[in-house]
Amino acid sequence: xxxxxxxxxxxxxxxxxxxxxxxxxxxxxxxxxxxxxxxxxxxxxxxxxxxxxxxxxxxxxxxxxxxxxxxxxxxxxxxxxxxxxxxxxxxxxxxxxxxxxxxxxxxxxxxxxxxxxxxxxxxxxxxxxxxxxxxxxxxxxxxxxxxxxxxxxxxxxxxxxxxxxxxxxxxxxxxxxxxxxxxxxxxxxxxxxxxxxxxxxxxxxxxxxxxxxxxxxxxxxxxxxxxxxxxxxxxxxxxxxxxxxxxxxxxxxxxxxxxxxxxxxxxxxxxxxxxxxxxxxxxxxxxxxxxxxxxxxxxxxxxxxxxxxxxxxxxxxxxxxxxxxxxxxxxxxxxxxxxxxxxxxxxxxxxxxxxxxxxxxxxxxxxxxxxxxxxxxxxxxxxxxxxxxxxxxxxxxxxxxxxxxxxxxxxxxxxxxxxxxxxxxxxxxxxxxxxxxxxxxxxxxxxxxxxxxxxxxxxxxxxxxxxxxxxxxxxxxxxxxxxxxxxxxxxxxxxxxxxxxxxxxxxxxxxxxxxxxxxxxxxxxxxxxxxxxxxxxxxx
Numbered sequence: 190x191x192x193x194x195x196x197x198x199x200x201x202x203x204x205x206x207x208x209x210x211x212x213x214x215x216x217x218x219x220x221x222x223x224x225x226x227x228x229x230x231x232x233x234x235x236x237x238x239x240x241x242x243x244x245x246x247x248x249x250x251x252x253x254x255x256x257x258x259x260x261x262x263x264x265x266x267x268x269x270x271x272x273x274x275x276x277x278x279x280x281x282x283x284x285x286x287x288x289x290x291x292x293x294x295x296x297x298x299x300x301x302x303x304x305x306x307x308x309x310x311x312x313x314x315x316x317x318x319x320x321x322x323x324x325x326x327x328x329x330x331x332x333x334x335x336x337x338x339x340x341x342x343x344x345x346x347x348x349x350x351x352x353x354x355x356x357x358x359x360x361x362x363x364x365x366x367x368x369x370x371x372x373x374x375x376x377x378x379x380x381x382x383x384x385x386x387x388x389x390x391x392x393x394x395x396x397x398x399x400x401x402x403x404x405x406x407x408x409x410x411x412x413x414x415x416x417x418x419x420x421x422x423x424x425x426x427x428x429x430x431x432x433x434x435x436x437x438x439x440x441x442x443x444x445x446x447x448x449x450x451x452x453x454x455x456x457x458x459x460x461x462x463x464x465x466x467x468x469x470x471x472x473x474x475x476x477x478x479x480x481x482x483x484x485x486x487x488x489x490x491x492x493x494x495x496x497x498x499x500x501x502x503x504x505x506x507x508x509x510x511x512x513x514x515x516x517x518x519x520x521x522x523x524x525x526x527x528x529x530x531x532x533x534x535x536x537x538x539x540x541x542x543x544x545x546x547x548x549x550x551x552x553x554x555x556x557x558x559x560x561x562x563x564x565x566x567x568x569x570x571x572x573x574x575x576x577x578x579x580x581x582x583x584x585x586x587x588x589x590x591x592x593x594x595x596x597x598x599x600x601x602x603x604x605x606x607x608x609x610x611x612x613x614x615x616x617x618x619x620x621x622x623x624x625x626x627x628x629x630x631x632x633x634x635x636x637x638x639x640x641x642x643x644x645x646x647x648x649x650x651x652x653x654x655x656x657x658x659x660x661x662x663x664x665x666x667x668x669x670x671x672x673x674x675x676x677x678x679x680x681x682x683x684x685x686x687x688x689x690x691x692x693x694x695x696x697x698x699x700x701x702x703x704x705x706x707x708x709x710x711x712x713x714x715x716x717x718x719x720x721x722x723x724x725x726x727x728x729x
Contacts, residue, residue, distance in 0.1 A: 218255035219329035221343075222266040222294065223248045224322060229301070231353045234360050235311040236386050237466065241304045243271060243320060243351055249296035259330040259338070264296035266324040271302040274319040274348070280355075281309030282316070294324075313357035313388050317350045360387030361453045361465045364429060369470070372509060373477040374440035375569050376410060379449065380433040381470050385424040391455035394421040398434060399450045404442040405472060407434060435571070438474045446471050478507040480565045482516070482580050483541070489619065491587035493552040496619070497524070499584065503533065503565065504541040511536045511567035516544045519562030519579050523586070524548040536567075556588040592618050593676045595691045596652055603700045604634075605663035612674050612693055613654045616647040622678040623647075624685075627655035631672045634662030635695055647678070661697050669696040 229242045249264025269291045275284040284306050291300035323346045332338040367380035379398075385391055396419040400406060406413030419432050436449075449472060453465040481504045488498040503516050515532040531544035562579035569575055596615045602608035614627060625644040631637050642655030655674065673690030680686060 215331055215333040216255060217253060217329050217331045218251075218259040218263055219253050219341075220249060220251040220260070220263040221328065222264050222296070222324070222326050223250050224266060224269075224294070224324070224347075224349075226320065226322070226349050226351050228351045228353060231351070233308055233353055233355055234358065234387065234466075235308055235313075235355050236360065236362065238305070238307045241273075241306050241318065241351075241353065243302045243304070244299055245269065245271070245291070245294060245302065245322065246299045247294040247296055255330070255332070259332065261295065262327045262330060262340075264326075265293055266326050267293045269294055269300060269322065269324040271323075272321045273304055273306075274321055277319045278316070280316040281311050282318070283307040283309070308355065310386075311355045313355050315352055315354050318353055319348060319350045322347050322349060357388045358457060358463075359385050359389050359391035359424070359426070359455055359465075361391075361424075361451075361468060362386045363451065363468050363470050365431075366470055367433075369436075370473040370475055371436060371438050372475045372507070372569070373438050373442045373444070375478065375575055376435055376437035376573065377472075377570050378433050379436040379470070379472055380431065382429045382431050383421070383424070383451075383453070384429040385426050388426055389458060390426065391424045391453070392422070394424060394453055394455040395419075396421060396432060397452045397454065399452075400436075401448045401450065402442075404439040405447050405449075405474075406437050406439070408437070409435070410437055413437065413439075436472055438472075440477055442474050444474055444476045446473050475508050478505075478509065478511060478567070478575075478577070480504060480511075480577060480580065481506050482544075482563050482582055485582055485584060487584060490550070490584065492550055492554045492556055492589035494589075495549045496527070497548050497550050499546045499548065499561075501544055501563075501582075502541045503536070503544050505536040505538055508538055510538065511565075512569075514565065514567045517564045517566065518546045518548070519564050521559075521561055523554060523559050523561070524550050550586060552589070554586055556586050558583050558585045560584075590617060591688060591691070592616065592622075592678070592686065593688050593691060595674060595693055597654075598693055598695070600659070600695055601698050602635075602659055602661050602695070603698045604661050604665040604667065606700065607638075607658065607660040610657045610659050610693075610695055611654050612642075612657065613652055614644075614674065614676060614691070615652045616649060616678075618649055620681045621646060621648050622680055624677075624679040625653075626677045628675045628677070629655075629657040629659075629672060629693070630675065630690060631659060631670070631695065634665040635670050635672065636660050636662075644676075659695065665697055667697045667699050669694040671695075 224245050224247055227244050229244055233239050247266055251260055254260055270288050272288045273284045286304040289302040294300045325342055325344045327340050328343045329341040330338050362384050363381050364384040365382035369379050371377035399416040407417040408414045417434055421430055424430060449470050451468040454462055457463050483502045483504055485501045490497045505511055512535050514536045515530055518526050518529045526548050528547040533542040560581050561584050562581050564579055565577040567575055593614045593616055597613035600610040623646045625647050627642045629637055629640040637657055637659045639658035644653045672693045672695050674693050675690050676688045678686055
């Protein structure tokens with residue numbers, strides 16, 4: 190019985206003891222993030238495009254602590270957004286970027302918000318830039334319940350501001366550009382006006398120009414450079430200076446626009462050298478100048494001709510006017526130019542003008558088609574003389590032409606008789622000649638006792654007849670015998686010239702009237718005559 194009572198008492202004590210254990214209470218962690226704003230580089234220039242970088246730093250505040258993970262949550266700013274309140278800015282600043290989102294910023298963390306802005310002609314000084322920041326965060330974490338932690342959220346929208354400064358300094362802008370163009374394979378001028386749009390005077394300025402293409406250069410074609418510089422002693426605020434530099438384009442440069450960068454180094458009011466932002470201008474490249482030689486015609490273009498002429502048209506097939514243009518016949522061993530250049534002045538695109546050249550073709554030249562080079566010279570916009578590559582054209586050299594030709598022969602001479610031979614010659618030259626004489630050359634059985642004939646002055650294309658006295662040997666047969674005529678004449682400049690022998694055929698005609706006398710009878714008669722003469726002589 191006692192043992193049962195003890196057991197019951199032990200059970201009561203155990204139950205009482207269990208009922209005395211307390212149930213765990215709920216606990217909370219609460220706090221909030223604290224964002225402060227700053228600008229990493231708040232110095233700007235008027236009239237420039239720039240980036241405003243706003244840095245948000247979180248210095249969280251913990252009001253009641255607890256587990257570390259909950260402390261971190263209540264101090265973290267989440268879904269952070271920032272927007273510049275442009276309508277509240279009291280300055281010529283144009284904001285090009287809308288709302289910027291940066292995610293979460295934990296305690297002691299930072300995030301950067303970048304805005305593209307454009308500053309107008311703002312006076313030097315300090316300006317407030319209002320911004321609106323919005324984020325959400327966990328205000329309180331309640332933990333300890335059977336169901337797990339509970340989160341209380343809040344959303345915060347706050348207006349803050351950052352400060353920027355517009356510097357009191359020189360600033361530059363390319364405000365006027367000339368008609369900057371150049372032809373491929375040539376040089377020209379790059380001209381522009383540089384203005385100090387800042388608020389301080391720039392002194393000892395060096396304007397560095399750099400090309401962005403390997404085929405664009407500064408200087409001459411013989412000494413091309415990828416960069417060059419110009420010196421500007423002083424440039425007051427609002428002042429402009431006109432600058433110019435020689436620029437060129439290689440022959441292989443494609444037509445188009447090519448940029449040129451400008452960097453201005455100057456001394457500020459403290460004597461410290463500073464460099465401006467990079468400015469850009471440009472140069473237009475036109476296609477390489479080109480010309481053609483067309484419609485070639487020749488006069489007296491033959492072997493052994495001292496005044497052969499070439500007439501043609503030169504055409505400007507390029508895109509720009511060529512000034513003070515001249516065309517030359519290039520060096521060739523075939524002919525000797527006596528007037529090898531034809532100057533025609535200016536030639537507009539698509540325009541053509543006539544050119545002519547006079548050359549001497551030697552007697553040793555071979556007739557046939559040959560290639561002749563023509564070179565075009567012109568002045569560019571700087572007055573520099575430029576020469577094109579040779580333009581090659583095929584021209585035929587004709588065979589030599591005699592100054593005189595035989596156009597007719599008339600004779601009635603017969604064997605054993607004497608008669609005249611009329612030889613008609615034609616003068617083929619271009620200028621009148623004078624003191625013209627024809628001389629006949631014959632050989633056995635033809636002979637002549639009067640082999641010269643004076644023809645006097647002759648006009649181009651004129652014919653005259655020379656008359657000679659010839660005899661045919663009695664043993665000649667009826668046929669044509671070879672002979673020739675040589676013509677001597679004086680040219681307009683007083684030079685005496687001779688033709689080669691001009692072939693003349695002297696045709697013998699049969700004897701006319703009576704029976705032919707045999708040679709034996711003629712011999713007897715001759716002997717009788719000689720005997721009679723001897724008898725008479727002796728009687729005397």
